[in-house]
Amino acid sequence: MKEAPSESSTALSRNLRRLAAPNWVGAQVTVRFQDVTALVTSRDDGGFEVNLMPPEGQRFKVGASEAQASVEGASTTARVEVMPESTPLLVVSDFDDTLALTHVTKPAKLVQSALLKDSDSQEVVQGMAGFYKCLRGASPPSFALVSGSPIQYLPRVRGFLERHEFPAGFGVYLRDLGPGSLSGYKQPIIRRLLMQFPLPVVLVGDSGEKDPEIYAQIREEFPGRVKAIYIRDAGRSDDAKRFPGMVLFKDAKEAADHAVGLGLADASCVTSAWARPPPATPPVSAGKPAP
Template sequence: MNAPVRLAALVLALSSAPALAGPAVLLSPVLGRPDGVTLHGRVLADTPHGSTALSRNVRRLASRNWKGAKVEVSFLGVSATVTSDEDGDFQVTLPPPPGGTFPVGGHQAQARVPGADATARVEIVADTAPLLVVSDFDDTLAISEVTKPDKLVTNALLRDADTQKVVSGMAGFYGCLGADSGAVPAFALVSGSPVQFGPRVGSFLARHGFPAGFGVYLRDLGPSSLSNYKQPLIRSLLSRFPHPVVLVGDSGEKDPEVYAQIREEFPGRVRAIYIRDAGKTEDATRFKDMVLFKEASAAAEHATRAGLARSTCVSTAFPASARTGTGMP
């Protein structure tokens, strides 16, 4: 029996195994503004569990959604109750208390259903934030090898936040964005990773030292999300947050095309587009007026020259000896 067949057999066996009793709530970290915040998540009828990365990942994907769950959501003294839809998803927009605003910075939101609860960080973004950075995840921040099916399966199912490899230097690049160290950019991760992997993605970002306060917006897997799933999310973010925008992705799938479309739809908003070379770079027209880079140091140096990053930070994060031969654009 070859490796793909053995893996398929394992997936089938694990997905059909009984789950632990009790539901689970997935509450996504989000970005908000002082005048309101939109919280979203999913309720699972069964708590995913497992003793290995494979069993945990498969059961995350195979867990039954809880339709019709009454979800109590609260944030800084404001609360609401919503009902999960047929996919177990819920979403609610909370305004600040009458006559007030939500304070800028990171705060905790809560979501509860009978038998389970969850918390997630909400980053209230200041109007003075220098940038909104919209980032992909797979093959931009984490090594997923999406263009290689066998390796994609390995990275998706056999690895977790502790064992999936990070793209070297990207945490340093993100940490240096913003021309003033006192004004921190807002970061939004818009990814094709499934919503069930939200906790894994959050743990990965923290483990590898990415800036705190990422809003995380993942894909609801299904026939309707096979393509064009990023654009609505990015449009919503750019409509809600009027800040200058930096887009970061990779060349392995459709990030260059998606970002070019967003740049055209929001003229004057996108300050730079950075695309990590993850293959499929033969057609140079895909990267028109974008920065195609192999090493994060090259993107960081470009951002410094463009006034989007702090030169002292970049020099510290990427010593000159490590930047030699990076193919700086």
């Protein structure tokens, strides 16, 4: 996927360029990670997937490392988090109206958020970063963000997570904009994650769209795996039948306290996180817009 927003551009122009950026179809992509190199071909949507194996008799270094993807004339880097074997939990999270306020139930505000906001101006759902930081067992969990935001907004989403101090190491799975991607895009990704990582799972979403129905379906397909489902009340929550066995919350501390009761979050972390005021939003440097 090609993207070239300039440093002097506005949020609107950057978003329009992202959405209109043409894809590199059939490009030969060289991927380098730690001591491994692989060559893959990009799909029709410009994306690619690569499975890497460490050299024989070795293991990838646990923790964050930088991966590089390059094609002729261009390259980019990304942070990759290698999960330790002791990872106790997989947290699968939505983004829009779960972590970032995008007002999906209000079309005019949704369009404004999609086009006029960026990682430096998108409003955060207060308390969610603290909630996620306190989720843990013997060690921190791994996080996967599965969202209907367009794949072209990947730099914007990653910038938002970093700016608001969400835990590092999110795997981000966004939607390719196309005629076949308007519905049913979340379930295959979540299924694959649960099959790939045989861990207990926590699902977090919001009530504005179909997260409750999707998560109920996943819970049924993977009996015993889903330890909790947390749904932020973002509207369309009058029908209690949508939330069987789920925690519907308005304040992130409600979810955090419930997770403590299940042994999914650290009580002292929750107490500390809500004993101090939320961190101030970092200032935006003039002429240095976020990616």
